Amino acid sequence: MTAPPDPGPSFCDRFVELFDADFPRIYRYLDRLTGEPELAADLAQEAFVRLYRRGALPDAPGAWLITVALNLLRNERSSRSRRRRLLTLSRGERAHSDPAPSPEQAAEAEDSRRRVRLAVDQLPERERRLLLLQAEGYSYGDLAAALQLNPASVGTLLARAREQFRALYEERLDAP
């Protein structure tokens, strides 16, 4: 077994800085994308583990991390049956729910969340990823690199994705 490369102190400092800045937004992005907080946490951690093992920061670390995380997600989905779920659904939901709200408030919040989830899930994959990544403040350069888009048209695609999402959500509102 070979030891991981010694990254040196400057890499460590930069890694910690990047981790503190980027872990929450990568986690949030994956959480919104998948709707599975446990999976999102696993994938975000694994992406950073791979970055650390790389021993040097890439030119565009944000885009690199997104690409790795999305590859991990693809692999995860293709080997879903091998995954051991840590928590049952009911326990996971209970852990993340607000203990205080009334039954009516809880039902309303859940209904709203469900509608947003459905609208997100109905977006085409490229638009979904673009919308969610931009919501986390990634630069157009990162978006273009991670999603292999023409950098000159990121803004136009984003506007379209946002409008599409809004329309899908409002369609759900109008539904009986």
Next chain:
Amino acid sequence: MHLDQEQIQRLLHRELPAGVEASLREHLAGCGDCRGRLQSAERTERVVQGLLRRLDHPVPRVDARTIEAMAGAPRWSEWSRWAAGILIVLGGVTVAYAVPGSPLRDWVRTLTGRVNGGPARAPAPPIVPAPQAGTGGIAVVPGPRLVIQFTSSQVVGQVRVSLGDRDEVVVEGPSGGARFTTEAGRLVIDNPGSSATFEIEIPREAPWVEIRVERRRIFLKAGPRVTTESGAAVQGVYRISLAPPRG
């Protein structure tokens, strides 16, 4: 000439070189149509951000040191897979032993009685297997005093403790993540090399339940009073790291 959609979005997200932005803002100052489109794009963005936030869950507390430790940790070798397999089998036997009415208990008692004929030990608390599918776990009636003992610290993984209305202490983790054994007043979770996260639900009415990692106390419920290493519960869950203390 009016701004196109790409320019509107790039203005909104500050994605333009300073010179270009200045010239577009100059245009905006004199063009109500383009100003209106920019404001509309800002509104849409705010609405969409608000909707997306409804999907969010709390960001888990992980720090860069944990990632460094995970990255440096050796990967599973062939022999450790074998060792894990043996542990899983032992865990299964332990749970089978713990099930009320299990014939395994009588067999073991008969065998040990034949070997040493010693005095009977204090009876272990009644145990029932945890009901959740897809996870490994155990449920044990806490009695007047229960110590839940993790035998090892973990580089990653945590224990999530909540108070509930059931009568038993319920411990759950991924199948094969640890071996559970019980004796009077103690539930031992043998977790060397594990990176699992465990969920523990403690009856609200339990008089005294303590959770220890090696020799360190990480959680204590004494009557209604709870003290932990991690501070207050978030949404009813105490999330306590199983990592060794720093420094």
